[in-house]
Amino acid sequence: MTGTTMNGYGNGAGHTTTASKNPRTYDIAIIGAGIIGTALAYTLGTQGRSVLLLERDLSEPDRIVGELLQPGGVKMLTKLGLSGELTPPASDLVGGRD
Numbered sequence: 001m002t003g004t005t006m007n008g009y010g011n012g013a014g015h016t017t018t019a020s021k022n023p024r025t026y027d028i029a030i031i032g033a034g035i036i037g038t039a040l041a042y043t044l045g046t047q048g049r050s051v052l053l054l055e056r057d058l059s060e061p062d063r064i065v066g067e068l069l070q071p072g073g074v075k076m077l078t079k080l081g082l083s084g085e086l087t088p089p090a091s092d093l094v095g096g097r098d
Contacts, residue, residue: 026052033058039080046081 028044030037033055041053069077069086077083 026050028052029054039076042080042082 027049029052030041031054033041033053037053037055041051044051074083074086077086
């Protein structure tokens with residue numbers, strides 16, 4: 001199992017770790033680095049909490065994913081303070097229903 005630590009630096013940048021000889025204490029551990037787990041880890045990290053995010057499988061799925069970002073997803077990224085991370089063509093926003 002691979003873990004990513006989010007140390008509350010406010011940018012969500014973490015590092016990948018494996019089993020360590022020096023165990024560390026975290027404020028919270030989240031199992032599952034999907035959409036919700038990642039967003040929760042980022043939010044808690046920006047609040048200054050020490051977060052351990054665990055994901056069982058980091059391999060890429062055998063299907064196309066992430067090709068479309070709905071307007072609701074853009075709103076959520078903005079709410080999380082991550083809208084500046086959108087890059088072309090994702091930053092070419094198109095209006096839609098709310």
